[in-house]
Amino acid sequence: xxxxxxxxxxVQAKMFAIDHALCTLFPDSPFCSFTMxxxxxxxxxxxxxxxxxxxxxxxxxxxGPFNHRTGGHIILHEPKLIIEFxxxxxxxxxxxxxxxxxxxxxxxxxxxxxxxxxxxxxFRYAWCGMRTVKEIRVNDEELYERxxxxxxxxxxxxxxxxxxxxxxxxxxxxxxxx
Numbered sequence: 001x002x003x004x005x006x007x008x009x010x011v012q013a014k015m016f017a018i019d020h021a022l023c024t025l026f027p028d029s030p031f032c033s034f035t036m037x038x039x040x041x042x043x044x045x046x047x048x049x050x051x052x053x054x055x056x057x058x059x060x061x062x063x064g065p066f067n068h069r070t071g072g073h074i075i076l077h078e079p080k081l082i083i084e085f086x087x088x089x090x091x092x093x094x095x096x097x098x099x100x101x102x103x104x105x106x107x108x109x110x111x112x113x114x115x116x117x118x119x120x121x122x123f124r125y126a127w128c129g130m131r132t133v134k135e136i137r138v139n140d141e142e143l144y145e146r147x148x149x150x151x152x153x154x155x156x157x158x159x160x161x162x163x164x165x166x167x168x169x170x171x172x173x174x175x176x177x178x
Contacts, residue, residue: 001092002171004057004161005030008118011126018130031059031116039064040110044102046077049095053120055158058095062087064110071105087111096120127154 008030015032016022025034037044052058066072068086075082077099085091085102093100095117105111128136128147136144163171170176 001057001161001163003163004158007123007158007161008056011118011123014126014130015122025116029116030118032118032122034114034116037113037115039112041105042102042111042113043104044100044113046075046099046101048097048099049117051119051121052096052117053123053158054096055094055155055161056096056118056120056123057092058115058117059090059092060095061090061114063112063114066105066109066111071103071109072111073103075101075103077101 012024012030012032025031049058060074062068062072062085064087066087068084068089072085073082074085074091074093076093079098082103083091095115102113124133125131127150129140129143131140133144133147136147
């Protein structure tokens with residue numbers, strides 16, 4: 001998802017420009033935040049991460065010794081998928097748009113989860129000229145109207161930043177499609 005990751009990187013750069021005390025969590029990561037669930041038997045109940053960017057993505061990684069055939073599966077509700085999730089695997093999901101959870105692991109097993117994300121509020125802040133929606137609603141009627149009118153298109157534009165398999169292959173080989 002190079003186009004989507006560029007949007008994340010651009011927002012991160014804007015945040016760094018207004019506060020030089022900010023820095024990346026991990027070198028070359030476009031995500032502004034992470035959560036490390038230390039278990040020892042991390043289980044997430046069904047949820048959506050509603051504070052994240054609605055069309056955004058989150059990488060989720062599993063760590064620890066557990067039998068991925070009998071537990072730890074990721075359940076994605078809306079697409080109706082159950083996916084075996086081995087330790088060391090990383091899956092990118094649109095966590096604000098897809099309800100997700102995982103299956104418990106066996107007694108005596110250990111499983112940790114590592115998740116990276118960027119809060120949707122940081123994107124809204126950038127879209128509003130580095131001000132809050134409340135600030136522009138009160139102080140900049142023209143920008144507020146534009147922000148509201150662009151909302152539905154922003155959703156569609158965001159989902160179009162996801163790559164097809166053909167686009168990913170072309171990107172990896174340095175070619176351009178169409």
